[in-house]
Amino acid sequence: MADHDTLQRRGLMFILSSPSGAGKTTIARMLLERDGHIGLSVSVTTRPMRPGEVDGRDYHFVSDAEFDRMIEADDFYEWAHVFDHRYGTPKGHIRNALKEGQDFLFDIDWQGTQQLYQKDQQDVVRVFILPPSLKELHDRLRGRGTDSDEVIAGRMERARAEISHWDGYDYVVINDDVEECYGKVREILEAERMKRQRQTGLIGFVRGLMAPDAE
Numbered sequence: 488m489a490d491h492d493t494l495q496r497r498g499l500m501f502i503l504s505s506p507s508g509a510g511k512t513t514i515a516r517m518l519l520e521r522d523g524h525i526g527l528s529v530s531v532t533t534r535p536m537r538p539g540e541v542d543g544r545d546y547h548f549v550s551d552a553e554f555d556r557m558i559e560a561d562d563f564y565e566w567a568h569v570f571d572h573r574y575g576t577p578k579g580h581i582r583n584a585l586k587e588g589q590d591f592l593f594d595i596d597w598q599g600t601q602q603l604y605q606k607d608q609q610d611v612v613r614v615f616i617l618p619p620s621l622k623e624l625h626d627r628l629r630g631r632g633t634d635s636d637e638v639i640a641g642r643m644e645r646a647r648a649e650i651s652h653w654d655g656y657d658y659v660v661i662n663d664d665v666e667e668c669y670g671k672v673r674e675i676l677e678a679e680r681m682k683r684q685r686q687t688g689l690i691g692f693v694r695g696l697m698a699p700d701a702e
C-alpha cells in the first residue's frame with residue numbers, strides 16, 4: 488500500500504537555505520520556539536564548534552574519520568562539502584518520525600536540498616532566504632562575531648554562487664525585518680500543512696463517496 492493511502496500524512500521536510508549569514512538559523516530558531524509542532528534535524532559536521540554552540544543541539548560535531556564511517560554505514564539522507572568542511576543530514580530517529588507524520592526543519596545548503604528533493608518530491612518544501620543586500624550580509628556575518636575575517640571573506644566570496652541557486656526553491660523570502668520574514672515563513676509552513684491535510688482528508692472522503700454501499 489502506498490504511504491499516502493494510509494490516511495496518515497507523512498511529515499514535511501521543511502528546508503531553509505540561504506547564503507551564510509542571511510539569517511536562516513535565526514528564523515529556524517523562531518519557528519522551533521513558536522510553532523511547537525516542528526522538530527529540528529540536527530546535522531552532523533566536521534567543522535569546528537563556534538563559541539556558544541552546543542554539541543548535539545546545534546550540530547553533532549564529529550571527526551573526519553567518524554564522518555567517513557557514517558557515509559560507509561549509509562547513515563545520511565544527504566551530505567555535502569560546504570565551504571571547507573563536510574555536513575550531512577543523519578537518518579537517525581527522523582526516518583521513523585517522518586513516517587509517523589512529524590514535520591522536520593532542515594537548515595541545509597542547496598546541494599543537500601537537491602538531494603532530498605530527488606529522494607522525496609512529495610514531502611519536501613524548499614524555502615530560500617535572501618539578505619536585503621550583500622553589504623547587509625557582510626554586516627551580519629561580522630556582527631555575529633563567531634567567525635574570523637578570513638572565514639567571513641570566504642563566505643562572502645561564495646555568497647553570489649549560493650544565491651544563484653535561488654530558483655531551485657519553491658519559495659524565496661527576503662530577510663530584511665526579521666519578524667516580517669518569520670511571519671512569511673510561518674505562513675508557508677501552515678499553507679503547506681493545510682495542503683497536505685486537505686489531500687489526506689479528501690482521500691478518505693472520496694473513498695467513502697465511492698464505497699459500494701454508499702448510496
Ligand SMILES: Nc1ncnc2c1ncn2[C@@H]1O[C@H](COP(=O)(O)OP(=O)(O)OP(=O)(O)O)[C@@H](O)[C@H]1O
Nearest residue numbers: 507508509510511512513627630631662663664665
Ligand atoms: N533580519 C535581520 N536583521 C538583522 N540581523 C539579523 C536578521 N536576521 C538575522 N540577523 C543576524 O545576522 C546574523 C546571522 O544570522 P544567522 O546565524 O541566523 O545566519 P545563517 O544564515 O544561519 O548563517 P550560517 O549559514 O552561517 O549558519 C546573526 O547575528 C543574526 O542575529
Ligand SMILES: Nc1nc2c(ncn2[C@@H]2O[C@H](COP(=O)(O)O)[C@@H](O)[C@H]2O)c(=O)[nH]1
Nearest residue numbers: 530566567569574575576594595596598599
Ligand atoms: N548539505 C548540507 N548542508 C548543511 C547541513 N548542515 C548545515 N549545512 C549548511 O552548511 C552551511 C554552513 O553552515 P555553518 O553552520 O557552518 O555556518 C549553511 O549553508 C548550512 O545550511 C547538512 O546537513 N547538509
